[in-house]
Amino acid sequence: MDLSTTLGIIGGIGALLLGFILEKGSPGALLQLSASIIVFGGTIGAVVASFPLSELKKAPQWFKIAFGNQSFGSAEAYETLIRFAEKARREGLLSLEQELEVVTDQFTRQGMQLVIDGTDPEITREILESYIAVLRKRHKVGIHVFEAAGGYAPTMGIIGTVMGLVHVLGNLSDPSALSSSIAAAFIATLYGVSSANLVWLPIATKLKIKDNFEVAAMEMILDGILSIQAGENPSILKEKLKTHLGNIPEPQAKGEEAGAGRAAMGEVQ
Known part of the structure; x- marks a missing residue:
């Protein structure tokens, strides 16, 4: 599990709740079913309307990538x-x-097969770079989905608040309940802004970072394959590849095969 994602989201939500409690607020006052339906239901609806269902079916894998450890196979x-x-x-x-x-x-394997088959070095580079470009395009879909959710959620929160205020202003016969009704109406804005900044946008950023790590690993492999094709000295190749390794973190999880993270992200994004 990627602890930074999990701990970051839980810690952020916990900080908001703690601050609210320190201000003598009751956590129960933040629970509003109608606001959650408007904000989360509206956000999901807007996202579904924005992207093809064939891509949205991959959402569970995107969450798995954001919250899990992937091996990029660099070592x-x-x-x-x-x-x-x-x-x-x-x-x-x-x-x-x-x-x-x-x-x-x-x-x-594909890159080395091109080398063994005697493919021209420039053609080898073009083919492998095209693989990387296609992979990045697939990755961008998942990133854009969560970025879109992060953009829609605050707007849905404002819509929920306006709807709540419309209801409040239409029922002014009980002035004693006016303050609590207004407070409840603003819960929708809280849901929208907090979900965008503590869930949707952080997940989009994490997917973007893992995309960069995966591409960096593939660029290292590309550099190594072209060096082998050019017949470079293995000692020189070692130093060249070491410059790449510093930019590609390895997960703590054991037993992962080389390129496992690349296969996971490449297939679902």
Whole structure:
């Protein structure tokens, strides 16, 4: 589990509640079913109207990515590329064909197959860069969905508040209940603004960051593949790849295969 996402959202909501309690407020006063239906139902409706259902079906996977740990396979790819570079230097590029059978990362395997097949280096670069570009486009859909939700939620909150005030002003026969009714009407605005800034937009940002990490891992692999194709010294390749590794974090979870995170994000976004 990605603790920063979970702890950040829970901590943010907890801070709001704590501050409200310190101001002598009752947490129960913040629970308004009608406001939650207007804000969350309206936000979901606006998002559904904005994106194809074929893409929205991937929402559970987007949440899984935001709240889970993914391996971007950078450490495994580093070791694989160095091993390939050393063997290619000793035995030639064709000797790597059998090695590809044990490579679990599809991007690495496809790139090295192009090299073994004798593809022109520029064409190899273009093909692999096109894979990265397509992946980024898929990622952007999930990011845009949560960014859209973060934009719609505050507006839905204002709409809920206006609807509540309309109801209040239409029932002025009981002045004693006026203050509590107005307070309840503003709960919708609270729901809209807080959900946007504590849930939807942080998730969009986390997906964007993980997209950058995944692309950085693929760019490292691309750089390594082209270096192997050019016949560069393995020692030079090591130093070149190390400059990439510092920008790609590895998860704490154990037992994840190289490229597992890339496969997960690439398929659902």
